Amino acid sequence: xxxxxxxxxxxxxxxxxxxxxxxxxxxxVFSFNSTKSRTVWSGFTLDWYRQLLQDKEILRSLYxxxxxxxLSAAVATVVGTFTAVGFFSMKKRIRAPLxxxxxxxLINADIITGxxxxxxxxxxxxxxxxxxxxxxxxxxxxxxxIPYVILSVLPKLYQxxxxxxxxxxxxxxxxxxxxRKVIIPEILPGIINGAMIAFTMSIDDFVISYFTAGSRVMTxxxxxxxxxxxxxxxxxxxxxTLLFVAVLLMLIxxxxxxxxxxxxxxxxxxxMKEIIK
Amino acid sequence: MTNRRRFLAVxxxxxxxxxxxxxxxxxxxxxxxxxxGAFTLSNFSAMGTYLSVFSRSFLLAIISTVVCLILGxxxxxxxxxxxxxxxxxxxxxxxxxMWMNFLLRTYAWMSILESNGLLNRALAFLHIPPxxxxxxxxxxxxxxxxxxxxxxxxxxxxVVVKIDRxxxxxxxxxxxxxxxxxxxxxxxxxxxxVLSGITMVFVPAVSTFVISQLLGGGKxxxxxxxxxxxxxxxxYNPQLGSAISLVMMIVVMIFMYFMNKFGEGExxxxxx
Amino acid sequence: MKKIIGILLALTLSLALASCAAKEAxxxxxxxxxxxYNWGEYIDEIIFDDFEAETGITVNYTTFQSNEEMYAAxxxxxxxxxxIIPSDYMVERLIDEDMLEKLDFANIPNLxxxxxxxxxxxxxxxxxxxxxxxxxxxxxxYNSAEITDEITSWSSLFNSDYAGQIIxxxxxxxxxxxxxxxxxxxxNTTDETQIRAAYDLLIExxxxxxxxxxxxxxxxxxxxxxxxGVYYAGDYISMKENNPDLKFVLPTEGSNVFTxxxxxxxxxxxxxxxxxxxNFMTSTDIAVRNxxxxxxxxxxxxxxxxxxxxxxxxxxVIQFPSQDALSRCEPFLNLPQATLDLYSQLWxxxxx
Numbered sequence: 001x002x003x004x005x006x007x008x009x010x011x012x013x014x015x016x017x018x019x020x021x022x023x024x025x026x027x028x029v030f031s032f033n034s035t036k037s038r039t040v041w042s043g044f045t046l047d048w049y050r051q052l053l054q055d056k057e058i059l060r061s062l063y064x065x066x067x068x069x070x071l072s073a074a075v076a077t078v079v080g081t082f083t084a085v086g087f088f089s090m091k092k093r094i095r096a097p098l099x100x101x102x103x104x105x106l107i108n109a110d111i112i113t114g115x116x117x118x119x120x121x122x123x124x125x126x127x128x129x130x131x132x133x134x135x136x137x138x139x140x141x142x143x144x145x146i147p148y149v150i151l152s153v154l155p156k157l158y159q160x161x162x163x164x165x166x167x168x169x170x171x172x173x174x175x176x177x178x179x180r181k182v183i184i185p186e187i188l189p190g191i192i193n194g195a196m197i198a199f200t201m202s203i204d205d206f207v208i209s210y211f212t213a214g215s216r217v218m219t220x221x222x223x224x225x226x227x228x229x230x231x232x233x234x235x236x237x238x239x240x241t242l243l244f245v246a247v248l249l250m251l252i253x254x255x256x257x258x259x260x261x262x263x264x265x266x267x268x269x270x271x272m273k274e275i276i277k
Numbered sequence: 278m279t280n281r282r283r284f285l286a287v288x289x290x291x292x293x294x295x296x297x298x299x300x301x302x303x304x305x306x307x308x309x310x311x312x313x314g315a316f317t318l319s320n321f322s323a324m325g326t327y328l329s330v331f332s333r334s335f336l337l338a339i340i341s342t343v344v345c346l347i348l349g350x351x352x353x354x355x356x357x358x359x360x361x362x363x364x365x366x367x368x369x370x371x372x373x374x375m376w377m378n379f380l381l382r383t384y385a386w387m388s389i390l391e392s393n394g395l396l397n398r399a400l401a402f403l404h405i406p407p408x409x410x411x412x413x414x415x416x417x418x419x420x421x422x423x424x425x426x427x428x429x430x431x432x433x434x435x436v437v438v439k440i441d442r443x444x445x446x447x448x449x450x451x452x453x454x455x456x457x458x459x460x461x462x463x464x465x466x467x468x469x470x471v472l473s474g475i476t477m478v479f480v481p482a483v484s485t486f487v488i489s490q491l492l493g494g495g496k497x498x499x500x501x502x503x504x505x506x507x508x509x510x511x512x513y514n515p516q517l518g519s520a521i522s523l524v525m526m527i528v529v530m531i532f533m534y535f536m537n538k539f540g541e542g543e544x545x546x547x548x549x
Numbered sequence: 550m551k552k553i554i555g556i557l558l559a560l561t562l563s564l565a566l567a568s569c570a571a572k573e574a575x576x577x578x579x580x581x582x583x584x585x586y587n588w589g590e591y592i593d594e595i596i597f598d599d600f601e602a603e604t605g606i607t608v609n610y611t612t613f614q615s616n617e618e619m620y621a622a623x624x625x626x627x628x629x630x631x632x633i634i635p636s637d638y639m640v641e642r643l644i645d646e647d648m649l650e651k652l653d654f655a656n657i658p659n660l661x662x663x664x665x666x667x668x669x670x671x672x673x674x675x676x677x678x679x680x681x682x683x684x685x686x687x688x689x690x691y692n693s694a695e696i697t698d699e700i701t702s703w704s705s706l707f708n709s710d711y712a713g714q715i716i717x718x719x720x721x722x723x724x725x726x727x728x729x730x731x732x733x734x735x736x737n738t739t740d741e742t743q744i745r746a747a748y749d750l751l752i753e754x755x756x757x758x759x760x761x762x763x764x765x766x767x768x769x770x771x772x773x774x775x776x777x778g779v780y781y782a783g784d785y786i787s788m789k790e791n792n793p794d795l796k797f798v799l800p801t802e803g804s805n806v807f808t809x810x811x812x813x814x815x816x817x818x819x820x821x822x823x824x825x826x827x828n829f830m831t832s833t834d835i836a837v838r839n840x841x842x843x844x845x846x847x848x849x850x851x852x853x854x855x856x857x858x859x860x861x862x863x864x865x866v867i868q869f870p871s872q873d874a875l876s877r878c879e880p881f882l883n884l885p886q887a888t889l890d891l892y893s894q895l896w897x898x899x900x901x
Contacts, residue, residue, distance in 0.1 A: 021374070023389060024382075079288065082289075102297075109481065140296075206487060255365065327897070393773060394774075495762065497901075
């Protein structure tokens with residue numbers, strides 16, 4: 001009975017995974033197709049990859065995407081972590097409305113955030129004589145990234161034992177030293193998690209970038225959008241394949257490290273248990 | 278001493294005022310302005326004709342959210358019962374497509390659903406008459422479900438996995454049928470995850486313009502299309518666009534308010 | 550308290566650093582550059598390398614799908630274009646709304662290569678704001694292997710026999726243009742009843758339409774997933790290379806003849822670079838390369854002759870229509886604000 005249930009669970013999982021991966025598989029297969037057809041297979045080629053790597057516009061957009069994602073995630077992580085500590089130290093009465101405002105970019109549809117920022121930058125720009133560009137794009141990304149960092153750091157702060165901080169201070173630590181040596185290590189998993197989410201959100205964003213990047217800077221998403229609105233080239237499939245492989249490799253490396261870490265931890269626990277015995 | 282720490286939040290509070298509050302205020306200002314900048318309500322009265330766009334957007338978003346919930350909930354529960362190593366792999370498999378570009382994921386469906394695309398070629402091979410899916414609302418729903426399903430699975434999983442097994446076992450020991458145990462124990466406990474999943478699927482679904490443009494053939498607009506069209510598209514009118522944005526924002530907020538009232542504890546809902 | 554200030558300083562510093570890095574991350578800001586905004590599929594992008602080799606100016610190139618989209622991007626503001634390439638009627642509107650710079654023709658000596666007949670125009674009566682890039686007509690493109698009826702009239706696009714196979718323009722002026730011409734009115738009518746009649750026709754047509762497209766029409770007609778559509782003559786030439794079954798017809802009711810024009814928006818950062826680019830684009834050599842890539846016709850007479858010599862008779866007639874055919878065609882003109890608002894509103898209504 002249990003076996004049957006397990007089987008049906010597996011089957012269901014596989015079906016969903018098929019749904020999720022079949023389209024990607026199709027994209028990958030047709031990146032090697034020797035004609036431009038998206039549906040008829042006519043032979044193997046690596047031509048699209050060659051063309052992709054020679055396409056300056058695409059490479060530049062990739063560079064822009066990586067630059068804005070790294071910078072915005074880094075700034076958001078620093079600001080978000082400090083802010084989370086600040087929020088945590090406030091009275092609930094003050095913190096609650098601030099958290100509510102903090103949640104606005106998360107709850108709001110991207111298009112509203114994008115349109116609003118666009119209006120803001122355009123009106124500020126006409127006063128202060130600046131145009132939309134990398135700077136406005138970066139500000140927009142930082143703004144929608146910070147809330148993710150705050151939300152992943154705050155729970156770790158709630159778990160923090162205040163006594164530890166007090167103890168550190170009693171032992172003569174300055175306020176900042178206590179912060180650095182006690183608080184930061186305790187909330188580090190939350191910070192890392194927040195940074196990762198922020199980075200992912202930046203990489204994947206299209207709508208907000210579309211409204212805030214202006215005419216000179218294109219992110220990869222924007223470039224792909226403009227490519228899908230033209231005569232479509234299998235370069236787009238080649239790009240998908242490369243991105244997929246890159247992400248896959250990254251996840252495998254991270255996971256292997258985690259699994260190794262897990263095994264180490266288990267061994268240590270075992271050892272400790274033996275010692276206790 | 279802790280009092281001082283709260284000043285750490287000051288820079289971001291200023292930041293929020295400028296980059297979170299001000300844009301919304303600007304949208305509101307534009308919504309009540311005419312082309313010449315005078316106060317007017319005409320943007321809102323003009324909106325009456327777009328009621329069909331509102332209802333279509335909400336309908337498609339609700340359908341997509343429900344489909345995501347029906348497909349995603351069982352998956353989240355199955356995951357939660359796997360061994361921890363298996364869980365990790367499964368979650369990675371669900372997240373992997375998410376890491377690929379959103380537009381590429383949508384684009385993939387174009388070549389599958391096209392009238393002489395892969396799906397219809399496969400059907401023709403099996404002597405089944407072709408399906409006309411591309412450029413219809415069905416294609417848009419498929420695109421939404423495909424893109425947003427992980428946003429439903431992950432929050433539900435992260436709540437279900439923390440449910441105390443002994444509670445479920447206790448209910449079973451007390452003679453609860455599997456259905457009753459699910460209805461009275463498992464599901465209520467997983468509600469925060471469900472609610473945050475619904476939010477994470479519904480909001481992008483109701484406001485998308487990319488999916489409808491790529492898969493919907495530009496025939497029947499969604500709210501996102503209508504807004505985009507007034508700002509950077511073919512019917513330049515940012516005042517009207519702002520008014521539509523404002524109304525959409527308010528309707529979505531009301532919608533979510535009732536959602537959250539329906540099951541309390543939204544704070545606890547976990548993001549990932 | 551000092552430490553808090555220190556932290557605040559560190560924060561602002563890191564922000565400042567980030568913005569410095571941002572500047573560095575955007576290498577175009579220091580080098581000589583020109584920001585060009587053009588229709589999609591409307592240039593041989595390889596010429597950018599030639600331009601850079603010749604002048605040392607890098608081209609940042611972005612594209613739009615329709616005049617209206619370009620107008621929105623310009624009007625909303627915050628953009629930074631040095632050269633834009635809209636169509637005639639839109640240039641007229643931009644001039645009316647004081648959104649263009651006067652060109653310094655000392656920087657554009659190649660202007661002398663342009664045929665006089667094209668350079669004197671209704672859209673830019675003084676000729677101070679623009680240099681024409683390409684011209685062409687709008688017509689029906691269909692798959693002659695699947696559609697065996699003789700196509701001569703706009704009525705084919707409203708024919709229920711082709712339900713689900715029709716592709717229609719995805720911008721208001723062109724789409725309404727088809728309906729207005731079919732009804733026998735002027736493309737530039739300001740009569741509300743005529744425009745509303747055209748709207749009713751488009752509403753009637755909507756269930757027959759497979760999709761509203763701009764440059765996505767290429768793949769659909771070439772690949773056979775749609776059989777009949779309306780687009781620009783030049784693009785037909787490049788579509789035919791990929792699917793020889795495709796045919797082009799200039800409908801008997803007459804059509805639109807357009808000129809796409811290079812201009813410089815008001816307040817452009819790199820005006821001189823923009824003029825250098827316009828001059829470069831107008832040279833015979835580059836005009837020929839652009840024509841061969843895009844299939845449109847340059848107003849540079851010498852270049853057009855070189856290009857025309859390479860065409861077979863059938864294509865030549867399409868690219869260089871007879872005076873008789875051209876006399877049935879009409880250019881778009883800018884319309885009064887009230888009519889533009891009506892178009893905007895009806896266009897949104899059509900898609901609702």
